[in-house]
Amino acid sequence: MNKPLEDILVIDFSQFLSGPSASLRMADLGARVIKIERPGTGDICRDLYISNVIMNGESSVFHAINRNKESYVADLKDEADRSEVWQLIERADVVMHNFRPGVMERLGFDYESVKKVKPDIVYGEISGYGPEGPWKSKPGQDLLVQSLTGLTWLSGSSDKGPVPMGLAIVDILTGTHLAQGIMACLVRKGINGDGGLVQVSMLESAVDFQFETITTYFNDGGHPAERSKNNNAHAYIGAPYGIYQTKSGYMALAMGSIPHLGKLLDCPELLNYQEESDWYDKRDEIKGILANHLAKGTTRKWLDILEPADIWCAEVLSWDDLMDKEGFHLLNMIQEVTMDDGYSYKTTRCPISFDGEPIFSDKGSPQLGEDTEEISNEFIREHIQNR
Amino acid sequence: MKPLEGLLVLEFCQYLAGPSAGLRLADLGARVIKIERPGEGEGGRSLSIKNLFAGDESVLFHTINRDKESYTADLRDAEDLEKVKKLVARADVLTHNFRPGKIEKFGLGYESVKQINPGIIYGVVTGYGSRGPWATKPGQDLLVQAMSGLTYLSGDRDDPPVPFGMSVADILSGAHLVQGILAGLIKRGKTNEGSLVEVSLMESALDLQFEVLTTYLNDGHKKPKRAREGNAHAYLRAPYGIYETSDGYIAIAMEHLHELGQKIGCEPVLKYEEKEWFSKRDEIMEHLRRSFKEESTSHWLGLLEPADIWCADVYNYPEFLNSEAYKTLRMDQGLQLGNGDAIKSTRCPIRIDGERIYGSRAAPSVGEHNESIASEFSL
Numbered sequence: 028m029n030k031p032l033e034d035i036l037v038i039d040f041s042q043f044l045s046g047p048s049a050s051l052r053m054a055d056l057g058a059r060v061i062k063i064e065r066p067g068t069g070d071i072c073r074d075l076y077i078s079n080v081i082m083n084g085e086s087s088v089f090h091a092i093n094r095n096k097e098s099y100v101a102d103l104k105d106e107a108d109r110s111e112v113w114q115l116i117e118r119a120d121v122v123m124h125n126f127r128p129g130v131m132e133r134l135g136f137d138y139e140s141v142k143k144v145k146p147d148i149v150y151g152e153i154s155g156y157g158p159e160g161p162w163k164s165k166p167g168q169d170l171l172v173q174s175l176t177g178l179t180w181l182s183g184s185s186d187k188g189p190v191p192m193g194l195a196i197v198d199i200l201t202g203t204h205l206a207q208g209i210m211a212c213l214v215r216k217g218i219n220g221d222g223g224l225v226q227v228s229m230l231e232s233a234v235d236f237q238f239e240t241i242t243t244y245f246n247d248g249g250h251p252a253e254r255s256k257n258n259n260a261h262a263y264i265g266a267p268y269g270i271y272q273t274k275s276g277y278m279a280l281a282m283g284s285i286p287h288l289g290k291l292l293d294c295p296e297l298l299n300y301q302e303e304s305d306w307y308d309k310r311d312e313i314k315g316i317l318a319n320h321l322a323k324g325t326t327r328k329w330l331d332i333l334e335p336a337d338i339w340c341a342e343v344l345s346w347d348d349l350m351d352k353e354g355f356h357l358l359n360m361i362q363e364v365t366m367d368d369g370y371s372y373k374t375t376r377c378p379i380s381f382d383g384e385p386i387f388s389d390k391g392s393p394q395l396g397e398d399t400e401e402i403s404n405e406f407i408r409e410h411i412q413n414r
Numbered sequence: 415m416k417p418l419e420g421l422l423v424l425e426f427c428q429y430l431a432g433p434s435a436g437l438r439l440a441d442l443g444a445r446v447i448k449i450e451r452p453g454e455g456e457g458g459r460s461l462s463i464k465n466l467f468a469g470d471e472s473v474l475f476h477t478i479n480r481d482k483e484s485y486t487a488d489l490r491d492a493e494d495l496e497k498v499k500k501l502v503a504r505a506d507v508l509t510h511n512f513r514p515g516k517i518e519k520f521g522l523g524y525e526s527v528k529q530i531n532p533g534i535i536y537g538v539v540t541g542y543g544s545r546g547p548w549a550t551k552p553g554q555d556l557l558v559q560a561m562s563g564l565t566y567l568s569g570d571r572d573d574p575p576v577p578f579g580m581s582v583a584d585i586l587s588g589a590h591l592v593q594g595i596l597a598g599l600i601k602r603g604k605t606n607e608g609s610l611v612e613v614s615l616m617e618s619a620l621d622l623q624f625e626v627l628t629t630y631l632n633d634g635h636k637k638p639k640r641a642r643e644g645n646a647h648a649y650l651r652a653p654y655g656i657y658e659t660s661d662g663y664i665a666i667a668m669e670h671l672h673e674l675g676q677k678i679g680c681e682p683v684l685k686y687e688e689k690e691w692f693s694k695r696d697e698i699m700e701h702l703r704r705s706f707k708e709e710s711t712s713h714w715l716g717l718l719e720p721a722d723i724w725c726a727d728v729y730n731y732p733e734f735l736n737s738e739a740y741k742t743l744r745m746d747q748g749l750q751l752g753n754g755d756a757i758k759s760t761r762c763p764i765r766i767d768g769e770r771i772y773g774s775r776a777a778p779s780v781g782e783h784n785e786s787i788a789s790e791f792s793l
Contacts, residue, residue, distance in 0.1 A: 031601035056597045077649035079692050080633045091628035160742030170646050171726035174665035177734045181579030189728045191646040192578045193567035203589045208764040210596035211417035211442045217603025226765040234745050235763035242477040244731045245758040251730040260556050260577040263463040270575050279560035341557035343575050349563050354548035360620050373631040378621035379594040380612040
């Protein structure tokens with residue numbers, strides 16, 4: 028299969044997760060991605076270990092984020108290296124970075140400078156908090172942005188303090204938005220030949236993620252989000268929406284009529300809530316009744332009653348449980364990738380399918396500078412004279 | 415010029431995942447026409463949160479469907495279906511989120527549409543893909559979160575499974591659909607070929623977990639362990655987390671524990687060697703918790719920020735949305751309703767060529783553009 032972004036060249040100066048997750052998506056869609064890394068350490072993510080897992084000398088997160096890319100080492104303050112990087116840029120379709128505001132200007136690879144050399148470049152940049160404003164030089168870090176944007180008051184139940192979402196959700200969304208903006212500009216370039224500048228920030232992406240609830244806040248008189256007392260799954264949605272303990276584990280219940288549930292589950296107390304508005308206003312009470320009742324039976328028992336009645340419910344699965352399911356196997360979501368030195372590891376694939384086929388890419392992550400020489404030979408005119 | 419100007423998108427989608435993709439394409443410049451059933455229109459029109467409505471539609475519906483047009487057609491009616499096929503022949507993109515098998519019954523499956531319009535980018539969102547035992551399960555956000563393992567990552571050690579309090583699988587699958595569609599359009603620009611693009615809530619929820627799943631797949635399938643209290647990431651070592659202070663909370667990112675301990679005068683944490691920061695996370699965080707509780711959030715920020723220790727206050731909506739930093743973004747936008755009223759929402763998070771992108775119109779009423787579309791496309 029021809030991947031859709033074949034013959035697109037991306038020069039990626041970014042590190043950590045937000046930028047590199049965007050270039051990973053473009054790599055999986057067929058683009059060639061060259062990571063520009065500093066000598067010695069490279070992308071800091073290479074030794075950002077989580078739960079002390081080390082894979083072939085580097086962190087598991089680095090391997091997850093940077094597979095299917097090439098690594099080119101350059102000291103952006105060294106004249107000879109800079110001129111080589113410029114020669115790469117001349118051939119690139121996309122340049123991207125996630126330095127704090129002002130850094131790329133100081134290094135001289137900012138949009139205006141790049142545009143002079145390559146007028147039709149699509150240039151993507153990620154900042155923490157946008158190019159201006161009182162927070163612009165704050166560190167753009169996921170947990171901090173979650174904490175500043177109200178996101179930590181949406182998960183968990185109301186007797187808890189703030190509960191962050193337990194993944195770098197803002198980084199991931201920001202990278203997703205950057206990839207969208209870059210690809211939209213590549214569509215335009217295909218139509219009229221123009222390049223473009225794409226700017227996203229973690230702060231704006233975190234606001235966009237909450238577009239439904241922030242819009243609600245604007246139109247409900249400005250109340251803080253209120254989580255339900257127990258079994259909360261969405262601060263703005265009424266009962267039964269939540270996760271409930273059963274005799275055998277946990278189950279999730281989405282929307283549904285409370286009296287109807289009362290009948291199906293043989294829980295007469297729920298018949299008292301005939302008014303739909305009560306399902307939100309009295310959700311703590313209703314969820315309490317449901318929680319007591321569902322604890323008396325197994326998940327299987329309840330699903331066997333509710334699923335045939337087309338009530339939206341599911342068993343709560345751990346990864347171990349999930350990976351035993353036929354439905355999971357059919358998705359074919361896990362792939363094995365291999366590094367240049369032969370080290371292989373398992374990871375997930377791109378979530379987007381094209382023309383009926385999932386996209387697999389068997390190339391693992393690059394060792395630092397692994398492709399420097401080959402790229403030099405391929406792209407750099409004065410390479411031989413200079414070295 | 416917005417990047418997608420001149421492109422026509424037909425949206426046969428309901429609720430959040432598909433329509434959020436249409437919204438992003440609209441913001442980036444495409445013209446998006448919702449194809450809705452006559453009468454009630456799409457299901458999202460009456461789906462409200464906090465019972466908020468503006469006109470006949472929920473505020474939620476306006477949020478997701480602003481800056482789109484609405485055309486009604488009964489796909490079971492031969493005459494209506496013919497008109498829709500005429501529109502399909504002119505479209506660049508078609509999106510739908512019917513359950514597998516449904517749209518084929520109307521002769522609008524990919525193979526049939528490709529006959530009408532070979533260059534079309536045809537985007538599909540499902541819950542769990544189009545085959546297997548889950549294909550007919552309801553593709554609903556909370557259920558997908560529950561089944562994907564995601565609920566064991568947030569909250570504290572002794573908490574039950576804690577879902578993300580937001581429709582994260584819907585939002586991400588919509589975002590992935592946009593990415594796939596744009597990639598298809600880029601390819602079409604070079605080859606004139608159309609594409610079928612498919613995403614699902616489940617695959618998007620797994621992709622969201624790609625870092626921790628990769629860790630799990632290569633560490634012998636160890637279960638994620640949330641911190642006992644103040645957990646912010648099951649796989650990150652101390653001090654990463656949220657701590658209570660004397661008047662609120664403070665978030666601390668991945669920091670050097672000893673530097674932090676010295677700065678805040680938390681002696682006991684200095685004795686932990688770096689390799690223990692993960693294995694003894696609960697004890698370490700307990701020591702930090704005692705120290706942070708003694709002073710106010712602003713005291714700690716005043717001490718830590720100048721030392722470039724990554725930390726932040728923990729805001730709720732009124733605090734954040736009234737802050738100077740939020741106002742600087744100019745992220746709010748007003749949307750005009752047909753009756754002259756306006757509601758306030760947020761804009762597209764992507765800036766193009768240095769410009770913020772604003773929309774202007776609230777969501778259309780059911781079939782609001784039937785006449786203008788009929789005359790423009792000679793239906």
